[in-house]
Amino acid sequence: MDDRLIVALDVPNAVAGLDLAARLGDAVGFYKIGLGMLTGGGLGLANELKQDHGKRIFLDMKLFDIGATVEAAVRGLAQFELDFLTVHGDPQVVAAAMQGASGSDMKILAVTILTSLERSDLDAGMIRAGDLHEITVERAARAFDAGADGIICSPREAAAIRALPGSRLIVTPGVRPAGSAPGDQKRIETPADALAAGADHIVVGRPIWQAADPRAAAQAILSDMA
Secondary structure, X not given: OOOOEEEEOOOOOHHHHHHHHHXXXXXXXXXXXXXXXXXXXXXXXXXXXXXXXXXXXXXXXXXXXXXXXXXXXXXXXXXXXXXXXXXXXXXXXXXXXXXXXXXXXXXXXXXXXXXXXXXXXXXXXXXXXXXXXXHXXXXXXXXXXXXXXXXXXXXXXXHHHHOOOOOXXXXXXXXXXXOOOOOOOOOOEOHHHHHHOOOOEEEEOHHHHOOOOHHHHHHHHHHHHO
């Protein structure tokens, strides 16, 4: 297994998630479980895949709240002994999350700018003017200064973030095999290009779980990565 590939279990519930993991078998060792699965037994699935099947787990919650609430939420999630947890990249959120994760091995990853967004989306959200790439890199630098173990960014910002002083883990969603539909992602690259840009892990969802043969799709991506 090449744990640089993280498969997003963006399926309706834990039963479907277990079924997909069984179909992927030993081809995949690292899974992402996000908000869409939360009401479908996502935490239970994360625990089962981790404890019973020996898989690594990335819990993609993108937490954002006042510091005390974020710290409490992260402390509660740390008890599941998961591998990665996302929070928004605002420095005060990152600092609170790091406090909550203290004493555990769970890594806190800060979200910079979602890979589904482009400059027009930032304008609609009243986020300051400026180049999206530069804003993403600046948010990464501030998150690292606040103590983040790593960053979530698109592959297109990975190289610039890797060049930052004290750069740590870089995890890139928005990865699509050549010829795949982009879906709602706007800043995409291929698996090989994302890794070449400096990503430690890539996240791939629909090109795998929507495939007629998910295991074959995953293996094709692993071949591209190699």
